[in-house]
Amino acid sequence: MKRIGFIGLGVMGAPMAANLLKAGFKVTVHNRTRGKCAPLENAGARVADSPRDVAPGADAVVLMLPDTEDVNTVLFDQDHGIATTLEAGQVVVDMSTIDPASSVEFGRTLSAREVHWLDAPVSGGQKGAVDGTLSIMVGGSPDAFDRCRPLWEALGKNILHVGPSGHGLMLKLINQVAVAESLLATTEAARLIAHSGLQADKALAALRAGTARSGMLDLYPEKMLQGDFAPGFRIRLMHKDLRLAVNMARTLGLSLPGLQLLYTCFQEAEAAGFGEDGTQGLYRFMEKHYA
Amino acid sequence: MKRIGFIGLGVMGAPMAANLLKAGFKVTVHNRTRGKCAPLENAGARVADSPRDVAPGADAVVLMLPDTEDVNTVLFDQDHGIATTLEAGQVVVDMSTIDPASSVEFGRTLSAREVHWLDAPVSGGQKGAVDGTLSIMVGGSPDAFDRCRPLWEALGKNILHVGPSGHGLMLKLINQVAVAESLLATTEAARLIAHSGLQADKALAALRAGTARSGMLDLYPEKMLQGDFAPGFRIRLMHKDLRLAVNMARTLGLSLPGLQLLYTCFQEAEAAGFGEDGTQGLYRFMEKHYA
Numbered sequence: 001m002k003r004i005g006f007i008g009l010g011v012m013g014a015p016m017a018a019n020l021l022k023a024g025f026k027v028t029v030h031n032r033t034r035g036k037c038a039p040l041e042n043a044g045a046r047v048a049d050s051p052r053d054v055a056p057g058a059d060a061v062v063l064m065l066p067d068t069e070d071v072n073t074v075l076f077d078q079d080h081g082i083a084t085t086l087e088a089g090q091v092v093v094d095m096s097t098i099d100p101a102s103s104v105e106f107g108r109t110l111s112a113r114e115v116h117w118l119d120a121p122v123s124g125g126q127k128g129a130v131d132g133t134l135s136i137m138v139g140g141s142p143d144a145f146d147r148c149r150p151l152w153e154a155l156g157k158n159i160l161h162v163g164p165s166g167h168g169l170m171l172k173l174i175n176q177v178a179v180a181e182s183l184l185a186t187t188e189a190a191r192l193i194a195h196s197g198l199q200a201d202k203a204l205a206a207l208r209a210g211t212a213r214s215g216m217l218d219l220y221p222e223k224m225l226q227g228d229f230a231p232g233f234r235i236r237l238m239h240k241d242l243r244l245a246v247n248m249a250r251t252l253g254l255s256l257p258g259l260q261l262l263y264t265c266f267q268e269a270e271a272a273g274f275g276e277d278g279t280q281g282l283y284r285f286m287e288k289h290y291a
Numbered sequence: 292m293k294r295i296g297f298i299g300l301g302v303m304g305a306p307m308a309a310n311l312l313k314a315g316f317k318v319t320v321h322n323r324t325r326g327k328c329a330p331l332e333n334a335g336a337r338v339a340d341s342p343r344d345v346a347p348g349a350d351a352v353v354l355m356l357p358d359t360e361d362v363n364t365v366l367f368d369q370d371h372g373i374a375t376t377l378e379a380g381q382v383v384v385d386m387s388t389i390d391p392a393s394s395v396e397f398g399r400t401l402s403a404r405e406v407h408w409l410d411a412p413v414s415g416g417q418k419g420a421v422d423g424t425l426s427i428m429v430g431g432s433p434d435a436f437d438r439c440r441p442l443w444e445a446l447g448k449n450i451l452h453v454g455p456s457g458h459g460l461m462l463k464l465i466n467q468v469a470v471a472e473s474l475l476a477t478t479e480a481a482r483l484i485a486h487s488g489l490q491a492d493k494a495l496a497a498l499r500a501g502t503a504r505s506g507m508l509d510l511y512p513e514k515m516l517q518g519d520f521a522p523g524f525r526i527r528l529m530h531k532d533l534r535l536a537v538n539m540a541r542t543l544g545l546s547l548p549g550l551q552l553l554y555t556c557f558q559e560a561e562a563a564g565f566g567e568d569g570t571q572g573l574y575r576f577m578e579k580h581y582a
Contacts, residue, residue: 123501135501160497163490170487171494178480178503184549185472192465195543199454203462206451210414210426212469214505252486255581258475261552290546 005054005061009036013064015130023154050080060091068098088114097121100169107165116144121172133157139168176241180262186216190224224283232278239266292441296345296352300327304355306421314445341371351382359389379405388412391460398456407435412463424448430459467532471553477507481515515574523569530557
């Protein structure tokens, strides 16, 4: 595994591609907005004008795209899609967070042409992408997973082969459900503290010392109470992930009122103009709209 | 602080009174159902037939009762209430979880007679009560708090003077809000894991390694998935605490959709016959009623 194609140079993709170059891979990049390619070109990447020009010669093609439809287009566009040039034995590693059922379908289509497909969504945010410390949850064949080991090592720290195709994405979405609901617990506790007149440092220390403890409670109450809503992970993106999770729950035939509530809250928060806040901005949205 | 009156020998109160005896206090106990007094009488406690007979000679009277109305009756019943015998300088320590605003009122009434009043609700469950490792959140005057130090040391480990009258209870209820919402996050994640076909041990390890981590996620998913719903802390009691929290939020003028949802879920779960389950029984209630 020497030559990598990389499509999607957003907030996450750009530093990930840079880390691949640093690790010594030959990298060919493509991005819809060409301007985003320049820093990587300066760092030694080749730039391709079309997705279809990324695949030839690559051992693996990595996708890091916003949503399901973007992945579909990059793969299967009749004129420009990478499927027009992919060859048997190549691996496509989709690190985007997209609909698991669609991902399984994409993999099925590619496997008919003996192209391998892994869903490999990440968590750890922009900081994890820059530092090369992402958590990566991978679904797909164990063989393809093993072949990509050098890739995982250049990009992340906690690498987990979860199960067959789609399982990486399902786990990622379950993680987002747990994070979002836990964030609401922290948000409502912080609102109660602010309005009750309790001394915040004492109250938070007490909550953190007991069974109410959580990652969200560690990260966000001080930011909420002090009005620091800089991202981190944006409300707009959590909204998207929760939409995917709602869809997954529906596919599984599950009614999840907590998830449904959080999806509604993030939808409302984005509609109210808080989409570019970090997710802790749920606090100021709710202070305003759930007074 | 040598002589303690203790009223309310339930699941929590009985082991707490036993710990006071072990620590060398002279303890007079009362319980509405007299049978519950026998083990403590055998351990050296004096038994009083009426709340009013508990106060004379006591440095402090501890209450550990189910709800606000029980505390009101034990304090102010015209014939049997301890207020009929309380004298200036005595301290009443209410360790029950009750309505904070009512608690503040009770304290105001007692302070007119120079009786001190502390709200001192606990967390840590039956195990904490037995082991003497409860967390105790105290509201009221710092002087009265300090005078009760020997009492705190016999009953708990994390002792926090939170602020003025009512603040111990407010913090306790905020803790319950955070715990209940965090429990829902864990419940919905566990349901998604069960229905998605993911390998539970791998999925849970991944969730616990990241920002989804929480006290509830540490404690309950295996019990949920294996069908172990033994209490712990009962659904019936969480339902009661959430009712108090909903009332507090209303008093503070806050709309908290997460709390409202959890209150509804616990209400439904109790109505459906799951009241004596541990709170992780939320899982089997939702599997049945939110299929």
